[in-house]
Amino acid sequence: MAIEGKYFNGLNSARHDVTLSVDVASQCLVMRDAGGAAERWPLAEIRLVERPISGFPVRYRRADRDGPRLSAGDDSLFLLKPACPNLRKTPPRERKAARLAFWIGAAAFGVAGLVIFSLPYFAHELALVFPPKLEQKIGLATDQTIRTLLGGGHQARLCQTAAGHDALDRLAFRLARAAGMENPPHIEVVDTPVLNALALPGNRVLVFRGLIDKAPDSNALAGVVAHEFGHIAYRHPLEAAIRQSGLSLLIGLLVGDVYGGSVVGGAALVLLNSAYSREAEEAADRAALTTLATAGIDSDGMAKFFRMVAQEERKSGGKTWPTFTMSHPDTGAREAMFRQEGHPGGLAMPDADWRKVKTICGVD
Amino acid sequence: MTSVDAVVPSEEKTLFRLVFTDRPGLFTLLLKNMGLTIITLGIYRFWARTALRRYWWSNVVIDGDSLEYTGTGAELFLGFLFFLLVVSPFGLVWGLLKAFAADPKWQAVLTLGFYVFLLFILLPVAMFRARRYRMSRTRWRGIRGGMTGSTLRFLAITIGGFVATILSCGILAPWMRIMQTRYITNCSSFGDQDLNFDGKSGGLILRWLAILALPALLVVVAGLMLAAAAAKHQASGEPVVPEASILAIIPIGLAVAIFAIGLIWYNVYEFRYTLNHTLIGTLRLRSLIEPFVVVGYVLGFFIVGGFAITLFLGTVIAFVVGIAAVFAQGQKEAMGAIIVVAVLVLYLVAFIAMSILRVLILDKAIVKMLVDTAALAGPGGLGEIRQSTVPMPGSGEGMADAFDLGAF
Numbered sequence: 001m002a003i004e005g006k007y008f009n010g011l012n013s014a015r016h017d018v019t020l021s022v023d024v025a026s027q028c029l030v031m032r033d034a035g036g037a038a039e040r041w042p043l044a045e046i047r048l049v050e051r052p053i054s055g056f057p058v059r060y061r062r063a064d065r066d067g068p069r070l071s072a073g074d075d076s077l078f079l080l081k082p083a084c085p086n087l088r089k090t091p092p093r094e095r096k097a098a099r100l101a102f103w104i105g106a107a108a109f110g111v112a113g114l115v116i117f118s119l120p121y122f123a124h125e126l127a128l129v130f131p132p133k134l135e136q137k138i139g140l141a142t143d144q145t146i147r148t149l150l151g152g153g154h155q156a157r158l159c160q161t162a163a164g165h166d167a168l169d170r171l172a173f174r175l176a177r178a179a180g181m182e183n184p185p186h187i188e189v190v191d192t193p194v195l196n197a198l199a200l201p202g203n204r205v206l207v208f209r210g211l212i213d214k215a216p217d218s219n220a221l222a223g224v225v226a227h228e229f230g231h232i233a234y235r236h237p238l239e240a241a242i243r244q245s246g247l248s249l250l251i252g253l254l255v256g257d258v259y260g261g262s263v264v265g266g267a268a269l270v271l272l273n274s275a276y277s278r279e280a281e282e283a284a285d286r287a288a289l290t291t292l293a294t295a296g297i298d299s300d301g302m303a304k305f306f307r308m309v310a311q312e313e314r315k316s317g318g319k320t321w322p323t324f325t326m327s328h329p330d331t332g333a334r335e336a337m338f339r340q341e342g343h344p345g346g347l348a349m350p351d352a353d354w355r356k357v358k359t360i361c362g363v364d
Numbered sequence: 365m366t367s368v369d370a371v372v373p374s375e376e377k378t379l380f381r382l383v384f385t386d387r388p389g390l391f392t393l394l395l396k397n398m399g400l401t402i403i404t405l406g407i408y409r410f411w412a413r414t415a416l417r418r419y420w421w422s423n424v425v426i427d428g429d430s431l432e433y434t435g436t437g438a439e440l441f442l443g444f445l446f447f448l449l450v451v452s453p454f455g456l457v458w459g460l461l462k463a464f465a466a467d468p469k470w471q472a473v474l475t476l477g478f479y480v481f482l483l484f485i486l487l488p489v490a491m492f493r494a495r496r497y498r499m500s501r502t503r504w505r506g507i508r509g510g511m512t513g514s515t516l517r518f519l520a521i522t523i524g525g526f527v528a529t530i531l532s533c534g535i536l537a538p539w540m541r542i543m544q545t546r547y548i549t550n551c552s553s554f555g556d557q558d559l560n561f562d563g564k565s566g567g568l569i570l571r572w573l574a575i576l577a578l579p580a581l582l583v584v585v586a587g588l589m590l591a592a593a594a595a596k597h598q599a600s601g602e603p604v605v606p607e608a609s610i611l612a613i614i615p616i617g618l619a620v621a622i623f624a625i626g627l628i629w630y631n632v633y634e635f636r637y638t639l640n641h642t643l644i645g646t647l648r649l650r651s652l653i654e655p656f657v658v659v660g661y662v663l664g665f666f667i668v669g670g671f672a673i674t675l676f677l678g679t680v681i682a683f684v685v686g687i688a689a690v691f692a693q694g695q696k697e698a699m700g701a702i703i704v705v706a707v708l709v710l711y712l713v714a715f716i717a718m719s720i721l722r723v724l725i726l727d728k729a730i731v732k733m734l735v736d737t738a739a740l741a742g743p744g745g746l747g748e749i750r751q752s753t754v755p756m757p758g759s760g761e762g763m764a765d766a767f768d769l770g771a772f
Contacts, residue, residue: 006429008506013555013749015429015505049432050422053387057430061506065434069506107445 003079005072007031007039020076022083029080031070039068046084052077115247123242127235132202135238139202142241143188146206150192157361159189159209164360167353171218172205174348175226178295179287185232187225191361195309197224199231201238209361216308219301221357222348223288223338226295227302230287236280285334289341299342306335377743380647383425384735390728393419394720410444411437416723424735426504427746434508435501439758443497488522489515492548493757499552500756505746510754513551521547534576538568538634545638555749557645563637571633575626582619586612628662629655639738645749647742653734661733665726673714680710 002019009016018031018039028040041062049059049069058077060070063086081087150156168187176184185203195210205228207221215221231237292299310331349357397412414437421433492515499509525540542565549561589612632655639651681703688702740746 008429010506011751012747013505013507014747050418051389053389056385056387059430059432066508067506069432069503071429103442103445107448110449 003072003076005031005070005076007033008069008071009039010066010068018070020070020072020079022079029083041070043084044086046080046087047089048087119243119246120239123239123246126242127238130238130242136202138238138241139200139204142200143204143206146198146200147190150190150194150208157191159191159361161356161360161362163356164189164358167349167356168207168360170353171222171225171349174295175222175229175291179226179229179233179291181229181233185229189360195312197228199228199237201241203232205229205232212357212360214308214312216304217301218348218354218357219298220305220308221301222295222297223292223299223302223305226288226291226297227284229291230284231280233287234280234283236284285337289338292345293343295348296345297348298345299338300344301348303335303338303342306331306338310335378647378741378745380427380740380746382735382738382740384732385423385425385430386732387419387423390419391720391724394723398716398720407441408437410440413437414440420731421502423731426740429505432503433501434503435497439497442758484523484526485519488519488544491544492518495548495552497757500754504554505749506751507555507749508752508756509552509554510752510756511548511552512754513547518544518547535569535573538572539565541565541634542568549638549642553752553754554644555752557647557749560643561638561641562643563641568634568637572630575623575630579619579623579626582615582622586615586619589615625659625663628659632658635734643742644740646744647740647746650739650741651734652737654737657733658730661726661729665722669718669721673718677710677714681707684710 002021005018005020007016007018008014016031016033016039018033021030021032022028022043023030023040026040027043029043029046031039031041045062046060047063049061052058052074054074056074057071058074060072060076060080061067144155147156147158148154168189169184172184172187183203185199185205187205187207189207189209189212192208193210193213194208195214197205197207197211199205205225207225211224212221215224288302289299292302348354393415397408397415400408401412414433414435417435418433421431424431492513496511496513499511502509521543522540525536525543528536529540542563545563546561549559552559590609593609593612632653636651636653636655639649642649684706685703688699688706691698691702
């Protein structure tokens with residue numbers, strides 16, 4: 001029994017009823033209509049239009065998508081499956097594939113370039129000319145976001161005992177003058193056991209109560225504060241905020257969140273994790289060393305603090321919240337640096353002041 | 365169901381019914397799509413959508429031959445990359461502006477501006493281009509569709525229609541949709557046959573008003589209830605009774621429910637109207653779809669499906685709580701953690717199951733009905749359509765993908 005099919009020539013919708021046969025000599029499928037006219041397809045060029053399902057018509061085409069079509073009963077598979085080697089092969093669309101590859105490559109390259117080169121450069125340049133008023137606002141917004149993140153729903157409390165704040169302001173003034181900064185940054189103490197401190201855009205430094213609780217003496221606190229002042233002098237926080245906002249936005253675009261809702265939250269998170277580069281950290285450390293030396297504060301406090309923090313970390317086995325050492329790797333090397341390159345000196349503040357700072361959150 | 369033949373006037377010599385053939389394999393296709401989309405973090409979605417479209421297209425049979433979808437996942441992906449390249453600079457600038465406009469007032473203005481941009485510019489452009497792509501990738505007997513026309517012109521029509529709709533408090537929405545349909549249809553062709561749309565929006569606006577009327581009335585009732593409560597409070601000096609405000613929720617909820625149902629009804633009605641006023645060359649499309657039947661399908665699916673999912677989740681959660689109680693041995697924190705994780709996993713499973721079942725049961729039933737109640741009628745046959753000469757777009761619907769336009 002002959003296998004029958006319907007042939008469409010791709011030029012018009014006229015239907016040609018044909019009988020199918022394979023001509024082994026020329027390696028062609030021959031489709032012959034009632035009048036005897038025959039259409040021939042090379043066997044190697046024949047493709048399936050879709051996965052055949054038994055009981056449904058099977059459709060064939062040539063490698064070219066635009067060309068003619070053959071529709072036949074599923075019995076045609078008995079004839080064509082053994083004869084056609086490329087039935088399931090995707091047609092050769094090298095040009096299309098090459099173009100696709102080019103665009104994917106260009107897009108990937110563009111995104112990578114944006115993230116690795118343009119974004120940091122853009123952030124750096126923008127940070128230099130950024131309007132101070134706007135920076136203040138960003139700092140305030142970041143401050144609030146961070147305190148909300150730390151507070152777990154409601155904002156973590158600021159410690160505002162007047163005597164403690166006076167002592168901190170005196171320290172800030174002294175360090176800022178030593179660092180050659182025009183305006184002493186505004187230091188705030190957040191009531192949270194987290195052992196950390198961070199610099200925010202808008203001339204702000206957040207010190208967490210955990211750091212004050214654990215600091216062996218006022219010199220350690222002065223060292224940390226001087227380090228954060230270093231970041232501020234180099235405008236690292238603003239740079240990071242700009243960089244992170246751009247990055248969040250890019251990621252948002254890639255995964256489909258075109259509204260960029262997570263931009264500010266992302267910037268706050270990255271500041272909380274202090275994801276500065278190694279160079280930025282080293283610059284801040286060097287600035288801290290110089291500042292401490294100029295102010296005449298003993299840098300050994302910072303070294304002691306590093307050792308203490310490292311031990312603390314080991315004991316607790318790395319708890320959930322990021323701490324000073326977790327976000328600033330290589331504590332040993334930094335301890336050594338402060339030991340070797342530091343200068344001896346006096347206390348950062350009188351003992352009476354240090355006691356006031358220790359109780360700034362109201363409880364001892 | 366009424367017979368298609370009943371609505372064909374006697375001078376229309378030929379009638380070709382559309383048939384939905386129900387090829388097996390949809391469930392495995394959906395499972396594969398879902399699995400690969402999850403594994404590839406969403407990148408597979410372009411290929412998934414293509415596979416699903418190929419399924420729908422190949423099930424629509426006209427005069428013994430089914431449609432063929434020739435689009436590829438790579439084309440959709442390419443379109444998406446195009447979209448990223450075009451839109452990301454805008455998005456970047458906007459995002460930076462928004463992130464640094466710490467003033468909430470400015471943030472609100474910027475957000476509004478962005479939505480206006482999305483709604484008025486990008487969305488219509490995406491709609492138009494997606495339609496053009498799909499037309500060019502649809503074949504029947506080797507002949508393909510095509511679409512010409514200018515995106516800017518369509519944008520102008522849409523913006524004009526939108527302004528009219530807003531000025532008329534939504535009443536002229538059907539007018540806007542018919543304008544869009546007319547432009548798109550008149551730009552379309554199949555092979556060498558032009559498509560034509562000869563519908564008008566008058567009848568549609570009347571039905572649209574009927575759908576708006578009852579919800580609007582209910583909203584007024586709610587307003588009156590609130591006003592009455594406030595007046596009583598003023599007269600007596602008593603504090604506003606919360607019951608009065610709570611009672612006002614009933615008509616508002618009712619209004620939302622009625623409007624949602626009305627919207628489904630209207631969309632199907634408009635679809636039928638659009639088909640019945642579309643000509644392909646000399647052949648007219650016909651549809652006998654009953655909008656209320658589709659409403660019944662949708663409601664039935666969500667009521668039964670929602671009930672089944674709630675029952676399933678309730679049972680499993682009760683089971684998990686029991687197991688958690690045994691394993692946690694009285695430790696409250698551990699028990700809480702187990703329950704939270706279990707509920708999250710269950711939610712995900714329910715979400716995935718529901719989205720697969722929706723296509724498998726609801727979408728398929730609706731598509732089948734839409735196809736089986738449609739026909740081509742008129743003088744002349746289907747044998748003389750020549751191949752299209754309209755150029756084909758190279759890549760597909762990038763923006764439409766980003767906005768998730770078009771279920772098919």
